[in-house]
Amino acid sequence: MILDGKCPTGPIEKSWDKHRFDLKLVNPSNKRKYNIIMVGTGLAGAAAAASLGELGYNVQAFCYQDSPRRAHSIAAQGGINAAKNYPSDGDSILRLMYDTIKGGDFRAREADVWRLSQVSNNIIDQCVAQGVPFARDYAGYLDNRSFGGAQVSRTFYSRGLTGQQLLLGAYSALSRQIKAGTVTMHTRREMLDLVVVDGVAKGITVRNLVSGELESYAADAVCLATGGYVNVFYLSTNAKGCSVTANWKAAKKGAFFANPCYTQIHPTCIPQAGEYQSKLTLMSESLRNDGRIWVPKKKEDVGKLPAEIADADRDYYLERKYPSFGNLAPRDISSRSAKEACDAGLGVGPGGRGVYLDFADSIKRLSEDTIRERYGNLFEMYEKITDENGYKRPMRIYPAPHYAMGGLWVDYNLMSNIPGLFVLGEANFSVHGANRLGASALMQGLSDGYFVIPYTIGGYLVTVKPGAVTADHPEFKKSVDDVKATNNKFLSINGKKTVTEFHRELGKVMWNNVGMARSKESLTEAIKVIPQIRDEFWKNVKVSGTGAELNQQLENAGRVADFLEFGELLARDAMHREESCGGHFRVEHQLPDGEAMRNDADFSYVGAWEYKGNDKEPELHKEPLKFETIHLAVRSYK
Amino acid sequence: MSDHKTMTLTLIVWRQKNANDPGKFATYTATNITEHHSFLEMLDCVNEDLILAGKEPIVFDHDCREGICGMCSQVINGAPHGGQDRTTVCQLHMRKFKDGDTIYIEPWRARAFPIIRDLIVDRAALDTIIQAGGYTSCHTGGVPDGNAVLIPKPIAEEATDAAECIGCGACVAGCPNGAAMLFTGAKVSQLALLPQGKAEAVARVKNMTAAMAECGFGNCSNHYECQAACPKGINVKFIARMNREFLKAQFA
Numbered sequence: 001m002i003l004d005g006k007c008p009t010g011p012i013e014k015s016w017d018k019h020r021f022d023l024k025l026v027n028p029s030n031k032r033k034y035n036i037i038m039v040g041t042g043l044a045g046a047a048a049a050a051s052l053g054e055l056g057y058n059v060q061a062f063c064y065q066d067s068p069r070r071a072h073s074i075a076a077q078g079g080i081n082a083a084k085n086y087p088s089d090g091d092s093i094l095r096l097m098y099d100t101i102k103g104g105d106f107r108a109r110e111a112d113v114w115r116l117s118q119v120s121n122n123i124i125d126q127c128v129a130q131g132v133p134f135a136r137d138y139a140g141y142l143d144n145r146s147f148g149g150a151q152v153s154r155t156f157y158s159r160g161l162t163g164q165q166l167l168l169g170a171y172s173a174l175s176r177q178i179k180a181g182t183v184t185m186h187t188r189r190e191m192l193d194l195v196v197v198d199g200v201a202k203g204i205t206v207r208n209l210v211s212g213e214l215e216s217y218a219a220d221a222v223c224l225a226t227g228g229y230v231n232v233f234y235l236s237t238n239a240k241g242c243s244v245t246a247n248w249k250a251a252k253k254g255a256f257f258a259n260p261c262y263t264q265i266h267p268t269c270i271p272q273a274g275e276y277q278s279k280l281t282l283m284s285e286s287l288r289n290d291g292r293i294w295v296p297k298k299k300e301d302v303g304k305l306p307a308e309i310a311d312a313d314r315d316y317y318l319e320r321k322y323p324s325f326g327n328l329a330p331r332d333i334s335s336r337s338a339k340e341a342c343d344a345g346l347g348v349g350p351g352g353r354g355v356y357l358d359f360a361d362s363i364k365r366l367s368e369d370t371i372r373e374r375y376g377n378l379f380e381m382y383e384k385i386t387d388e389n390g391y392k393r394p395m396r397i398y399p400a401p402h403y404a405m406g407g408l409w410v411d412y413n414l415m416s417n418i419p420g421l422f423v424l425g426e427a428n429f430s431v432h433g434a435n436r437l438g439a440s441a442l443m444q445g446l447s448d449g450y451f452v453i454p455y456t457i458g459g460y461l462v463t464v465k466p467g468a469v470t471a472d473h474p475e476f477k478k479s480v481d482d483v484k485a486t487n488n489k490f491l492s493i494n495g496k497k498t499v500t501e502f503h504r505e506l507g508k509v510m511w512n513n514v515g516m517a518r519s520k521e522s523l524t525e526a527i528k529v530i531p532q533i534r535d536e537f538w539k540n541v542k543v544s545g546t547g548a549e550l551n552q553q554l555e556n557a558g559r560v561a562d563f564l565e566f567g568e569l570l571a572r573d574a575m576h577r578e579e580s581c582g583g584h585f586r587v588e589h590q591l592p593d594g595e596a597m598r599n600d601a602d603f604s605y606v607g608a609w610e611y612k613g614n615d616k617e618p619e620l621h622k623e624p625l626k627f628e629t630i631h632l633a634v635r636s637y638k
Numbered sequence: 639m640s641d642h643k644t645m646t647l648t649l650i651v652w653r654q655k656n657a658n659d660p661g662k663f664a665t666y667t668a669t670n671i672t673e674h675h676s677f678l679e680m681l682d683c684v685n686e687d688l689i690l691a692g693k694e695p696i697v698f699d700h701d702c703r704e705g706i707c708g709m710c711s712q713v714i715n716g717a718p719h720g721g722q723d724r725t726t727v728c729q730l731h732m733r734k735f736k737d738g739d740t741i742y743i744e745p746w747r748a749r750a751f752p753i754i755r756d757l758i759v760d761r762a763a764l765d766t767i768i769q770a771g772g773y774t775s776c777h778t779g780g781v782p783d784g785n786a787v788l789i790p791k792p793i794a795e796e797a798t799d800a801a802e803c804i805g806c807g808a809c810v811a812g813c814p815n816g817a818a819m820l821f822t823g824a825k826v827s828q829l830a831l832l833p834q835g836k837a838e839a840v841a842r843v844k845n846m847t848a849a850m851a852e853c854g855f856g857n858c859s860n861h862y863e864c865q866a867a868c869p870k871g872i873n874v875k876f877i878a879r880m881n882r883e884f885l886k887a888q889f890a
Contacts, residue, residue, distance in 0.1 A: 065707070066709065066762070067765050071707075072702060075704055075707070125781050125782065129774060131774050131828065136790065136794040140794075141785055141788060142785055159798060172772055175765065187762070274674055276672075278703060386674075387673070387731070451778075454778065498690065501686075544689060544693075552695070
């Protein structure tokens with residue numbers, strides 16, 4: 001099937017305004033007749049729930065945490081982009097669009113990226129009005145900093161806490177609507193199925209994580225704002241509860257999964273210290289402004305203290321390979337270079353999984369105080385975790401899975417191929433192409449939530465009769481029965497391995513074979529091994545307790561079971577995409593200097609996969625990508 | 639890795655099946671723990687052993703494991719989050735403990751935080767306080783340009799100091815009165831400092847303090863345990879600011 005994104009035609013500058021005008025409106029007095037389900041309350045979900053509630057719709061919002069304030073958007077450090085051009089340094093909506101398309105290695109939809117760039121400015125205004133304390137200068141004006149992949153200063157920030165402050169802004173708007181009664185908040189609930197009636201999304205089945213009860217909720221539209229899936233690698237920078245479950249349940253009900261192989265591996269994370277490790281911690285890439293990255297030139301130096309290795313015996317490999325960008329090379333390139341060095345046996349620290357990030361030269365040049373003023377909180381965090389003083393000896397860093405550019409396929413209205421199912425934020429695939437630039441994730445979440453879905457969902461709702469399907473429809477009971485059967489199965493296996501053991505095993509296969517560098521051989525191996533792990537899981541997993549109580553093992557079993565299916569799809573997508581682009585690097589497809597080699601003639605499309613059953617190959621559907629405003633070019637940061 | 643000596647620890651952990659169960663302490667042994675384990679990873683190891691032995695693992699809240707989401711809620715050896723300066727449980731590492739140590743682990747204890755199971759408590763009361771007024775009533779869209787109202791750096795910085803609160807509730811757990819004054823004071827102060835929040839300042843402080851009382855939180859009697867327990871170092875001066883805002887509101 002050739003998919004149609006239903007993007008507006010005509011001049012790109014008018015596309016969103018024209019589309020908004022063309023969308024049908026729901027009469028204010030009719031809005032309260034419509035029920036909308038919002039799953040997830042991160043930036044996208046909280047912003048959307050608050051905005052839709054304020055418009056007058058009845059919103060039912062769900063999150064697995066104990067409060068909507070805890071979604072993992074909160075962990076974003078660096079900032080949020082907007083084309084305000086306050087510094088008058090040549091920024092514009094078009095330039096933000098250009099940088100985003102190029103940053104994504106020409107694998108995103110132009111119309112969506114234009115819209116994102118256009119509303120970026122409204123986001124800043126909105127957050128300021130909410131009382132988000134952005135950094136200001138002494139005169140009181142908003143301050144900007146620079147981020148990777150751009151030559152202008154367009155990043156707004158609040159210390160190293162931008163995600164927290166933006167999420168708390170959205171949470172406050174949501175809290176106001178909860179108080180007003182337009183939004184009903186259901187915390188400690190996990191979505192375990194999508195209910196589709198006659199081909200249309202009409203509700204969800206959730207598990208009450210405290211009582212264990214399965215609950216049905218019906219609505220006129222279902223929105224998923226359920227984040228990304230990089231916990232498929234087990235170790236990642238995501239929160240422990242982040243999963244692919246909501247998206248995967250939707251995929252199993254017919255929603256297409258787009259570009260799952262586009263995963264971002266972030267270069268500056270604290271390396272793994274041991275097998276027991278449960279997650280990886282990111283440190284802002286801003287550190288690379290003043291830190292120099294190196295590994296020993298000689299293998300015999302790997303075990304030495306860094307101070308004992310002479311300058312001439314160090315390989316500052318990013319400076320050597322990318323003389324013009326040096327240590328500020330883009331994320332995907334920096335990550336791959338670190339892996340190459342470690343694969344060559346030159347990695348430092350436990351297990352040889354680390355490279356040095358050295359501030360000695362900057363401290364000599366600028367003083368330790370200056371470095372402390374710029375990055376003090378990051379040095380403190382590093383010391384808490386590693387017990388090492390980054391001022392005295394180089395930090396050790398290593399890349400870690402961080403963000404999913406892929407997600408459920410949506411059209412320009414953010415609606416999936418299942419009518420009535422909308423997907424927002426990281427959970428959809430829409431704007432980042434094959435690689436996301438820094439400070440763009442927060443922008444997309446809030447754009448979708450505050451300024452896109454409140455318009456586009458109305459265009460759908462006017463076509464449906466409110467309340468046409470209620471939770472007593474047989475499909476809801478069937479869904480509950482299915483979920484119950486799956487949970488009972490987990491509880492009855494009584495095997496010899498814990499859920500975490502299986503998750504670690506899957507993570508290793510994903511990281512080694514479908515990580516930063518992928519090849520036909522490695523992907524073949526992954527596609528062979530993942531189903532074996534999955535089979536063993538269903539025979540040998542141990543989940544104790546019952547389903548009728550708070551049971552964290554049971555929660556995790558469901559998430560890992562879904563990762564064990566989804567991981568295979570990710571590998572298959574990576575196998576089929578015979579090119580390198582952004583975060584997807586196939587070793588067979590590289591330029592002589594090791595850079596990614598795209599294949600625009602054959603792969604300039606969105607690859608959207610239709611689930612056909614666990615034992616059958618998924619079916620690929622394509623949405624061709626057209627580049628009319630930004631012309632296709634080789635992405636170069638040299 | 640294994641180039642370090644491992645520790646064996648005795649854990650005395652609060653176990654409570656559900657809200658109605660009286661609960662009791664149970665003793666466990668944690669073995670093969672290195673100084674690089676985080677506190678939660680140490681508990682993960684204990685739990686893996688319990689699961690394989692067919693016993694109920696210890697249930698605790700956690701999510702981001704990098705000190706920002708505010709899910710962690712454990713009192714360790716009597717101190718919320720374990721007593722290390724500006725550190726949540728998830729960032730506490732085992733190098734702060736010695737081989738052979740006995741560690742007491744309890745949930746947050748406060749009247750407003752009923753225990754759900756083991757170390758998990760219900761903190762919905764904190765959401766209720768924010769719903770009472772912890773926002774500005776701006777609409778989505780239809781707001782002025784971000785630079786239309788100037789906010790000098792010192793004001794923005796002080797508002798950010800208050801806004802760093804992660805809503806974990808350690809301040810309540812640490813307070814002998816079970817008060818939420820630091821939590822509420824931080825939000826009231828953030829919005830009172832900023833021009834955007836001034837229009838509703840009077841109603842906000844009245845409504846949020848009323849919600850605090852209704853939820854069963856105690857009053858402040860200046861012990862400052864809240865500031866000592868706060869993993870983000872929120873200063874008690876924000877309680878003083880809330881008190882001033884409250885007093886002003888009585889004459890508004």
